[in-house]
Amino acid sequence: MSKLVSVAEQQLKTAISNSVLKAVSSNTLPNEKLCDFVIEVPADRANGDFSANVAMASARVFKLAPRKIADIICENICLDNTFFDKCEVAGPGFLNFFLNDEYYASILKDIRTLGDNYGRSDYGKGQSILVEFVSANPTGPMHMGNARGGALGDCLASVLDYAGYDVSREFYINDAGNQIDKFGLSLDVRYLQHFLGENAVELPEDSYHGEDITLLAKEFANIYGDKFVKADESERQKALIDFALPKNIENMQSTLQKYRIEYDKWFNESVLHNNGELEQTLQIMKERGLTYEKDGALWYKATEHGGEKDEVLVRANGNPTYFAADIAYHRNKLEIRGFDKSIDIWGADHHGHVARMKGALDAIGIDGNRLDVVLMQLVRLTRGGEVVRMSKRTGKAITLVDLLEEIPIDAARFLFNMREPGSQMEFDLDLAVEQSSKNPVYYCQYAHARICSIVKKLKSEGVEPRECSIDELKLLCTPEEKELIRHLSSLTNEIVLAAKNYDPARITRYVVELSTLFHKFYNACRVRVEDESLMQARLYLCICVRDTIKNILTMLRIDAPQSM
Numbered sequence: 001m002s003k004l005v006s007v008a009e010q011q012l013k014t015a016i017s018n019s020v021l022k023a024v025s026s027n028t029l030p031n032e033k034l035c036d037f038v039i040e041v042p043a044d045r046a047n048g049d050f051s052a053n054v055a056m057a058s059a060r061v062f063k064l065a066p067r068k069i070a071d072i073i074c075e076n077i078c079l080d081n082t083f084f085d086k087c088e089v090a091g092p093g094f095l096n097f098f099l100n101d102e103y104y105a106s107i108l109k110d111i112r113t114l115g116d117n118y119g120r121s122d123y124g125k126g127q128s129i130l131v132e133f134v135s136a137n138p139t140g141p142m143h144m145g146n147a148r149g150g151a152l153g154d155c156l157a158s159v160l161d162y163a164g165y166d167v168s169r170e171f172y173i174n175d176a177g178n179q180i181d182k183f184g185l186s187l188d189v190r191y192l193q194h195f196l197g198e199n200a201v202e203l204p205e206d207s208y209h210g211e212d213i214t215l216l217a218k219e220f221a222n223i224y225g226d227k228f229v230k231a232d233e234s235e236r237q238k239a240l241i242d243f244a245l246p247k248n249i250e251n252m253q254s255t256l257q258k259y260r261i262e263y264d265k266w267f268n269e270s271v272l273h274n275n276g277e278l279e280q281t282l283q284i285m286k287e288r289g290l291t292y293e294k295d296g297a298l299w300y301k302a303t304e305h306g307g308e309k310d311e312v313l314v315r316a317n318g319n320p321t322y323f324a325a326d327i328a329y330h331r332n333k334l335e336i337r338g339f340d341k342s343i344d345i346w347g348a349d350h351h352g353h354v355a356r357m358k359g360a361l362d363a364i365g366i367d368g369n370r371l372d373v374v375l376m377q378l379v380r381l382t383r384g385g386e387v388v389r390m391s392k393r394t395g396k397a398i399t400l401v402d403l404l405e406e407i408p409i410d411a412a413r414f415l416f417n418m419r420e421p422g423s424q425m426e427f428d429l430d431l432a433v434e435q436s437s438k439n440p441v442y443y444c445q446y447a448h449a450r451i452c453s454i455v456k457k458l459k460s461e462g463v464e465p466r467e468c469s470i471d472e473l474k475l476l477c478t479p480e481e482k483e484l485i486r487h488l489s490s491l492t493n494e495i496v497l498a499a500k501n502y503d504p505a506r507i508t509r510y511v512v513e514l515s516t517l518f519h520k521f522y523n524a525c526r527v528r529v530e531d532e533s534l535m536q537a538r539l540y541l542c543i544c545v546r547d548t549i550k551n552i553l554t555m556l557r558i559d560a561p562q563s564m
Contacts, residue, residue, distance in 0.1 A: 009039050011082040019077040028072050032061040048096030055093035066093030105473030107489045111544040119491045119551050124165030131157040133345035135172040138248045139183040142400040144379045145347050151416035153345045154261045155504040158555045163499035168264040176270040184237035190217035195226050216244040260557040272328045281328040284364050306359030327360045334366050341370050348375045374502050377424040407432040410558045414441035417504045440512050447515035451546035452562040468540045472533045480521040511552045518545050
């Protein structure tokens with residue numbers, strides 16, 4: 001949380017402890033050790049800015065009613081040289097504390113001093129975290145789940161970075177195994193059909209039937225002609241895969257860059273197969289007695305380690321399963337590369353995979369709690385209140401590319417982070433392009449642009465923003481001003497909570513509320529007033545809000561325009 005919020009909390013703990021010692025010395029309270037208590041922010045600010053449950057927590061040791069204890073503490077408390085000017089007792093014995101004007105002024109000073117770093121903290125203590133997200137199958141176009149997962153994963157990584165973690169972003173390319181074999185077979189059939197006719201070769205039902213496969217095969221044919229028609233099937237399929245797969249990966253990279261996602265590493269699954277790490281992992285499992293052979297296949301005793309059923313690791317044909325590669329990949333992340341924690345963003349349909357993956361890590365000697373999985377629900381696109389499944393442009397299922405051609409990047413990144421990952425969401429395509437206060441990202445950007453306009457207009461009238469004294473900032477005492485400053489002061493804590501809960505939606509909600517409170521302040525309090533000190537103080541507050549909005553939008557990789 002903000003350093004000043006921490007200071008205020010510590011001041012309260014000290015004041016309460018001193019009050020109890022004073023009451024004990026006067027025999028008003030028995031000489032017993034004070035129990036641990038909680039200081040929190042009340043939901044209703046009418047109940048103070050901070051509240052302490054010390055009376056309820058200590059009722060048993062003091063053998064008094066909580067209300068009586070609270071009254072005694074309140075009578076003995078000294079708030080001199082703190083950020084608080086009064087204490088009240090409420091309900092069954094809550095102690096409610098009210099901040100003074102110096103606190104509000106000091107918060108604004110803190111924001112201006114920290115500048116671009118306001119909101120950052122050292123909560124994570126530099127713990128290394130690898131966030132792996134999107135990791136779409138490279139055999140076809142990215143879909144709506146990837147659209148939400150991309151925005152969620154990237155913004156979560158940013159939140160963790162601001163909260164003081166050492167964060168890396170990674171895309172896991174599934175360029176080995178069954179899906180690549182199926183990719184090669186699908187391309188093979190379409191290539192042969194291109195020269196021999198559709199009826200000459202049948203595309204198996206479980207192959208890839210998308211138009212993208214046909215186009216890739218046609219592109220290959222245009223370059224190499226019928227050179228591979230009579231070649232060995234395995235040679236032909238390898239040539240097709242070697243041609244098509246890099247193109248698909250390159251398209252993914254360019255699309256995700258357009259989405260403002262920059263990965264620290266694109267990790268190829270094939271590396272695990274080729275460098276021996278997959279075989280090493282399987283050997284570890286064998287040595288630990290975690291496997292057995294049945295029907296020519298190698299099985300993992302998953303039921304002994306949290307799984308619902310035993311899992312095949314190596315098929316009878318000698319090919320490792322995706323699960324085997326996944327165990328090796330997580331071993332690579334946590335043991336070989338040594339990240340303190342791995343966070344994976346998975347679709348909710350993978351929920352059954354979480355326990356078995358954690359169990360497998362435990363089984364090979366890696367703490368499964370070092371893997372956290374964020375399960376993400378699907379997205380339903382709507383337009384005009386109706387569910388949309390097809391792209392206007394292509395007439396096919398909407399892909400990430402289609403979405404980014406239809407709506408602004410800012411809107412996609414912001415709106416996909418408006419809800420917790422585990423909640424289903426409707427993405428309103430009409431709202432995403434609407435330039436009004438109904439569109440949350442537009443609403444926040446407009447607040448930023450409006451403040452830029454206020455500063456510019458005042459400058460044109462000869463009013464230059466200047467540094468303000470604490471006494472001048474104490475002039476900001478209307479309810480709207482105090483509510484706005486109070487919200488500003490909570491940013492660092494909100495980022496920490498978003499990091500702890502893996503929920504960037506806390507930050508989008510925070511900045512929407514900040515924009516609302518700014519508009520409320522602006523409508524209630526004129527900035528251009530006769531009193532020069534008050535005018536400068538209000539201008540100072542406006543700049544603090546502007547800079548905080550910019551910090552948040554920058555963190556989320558969303559533009560903060562100066563005019564709209």
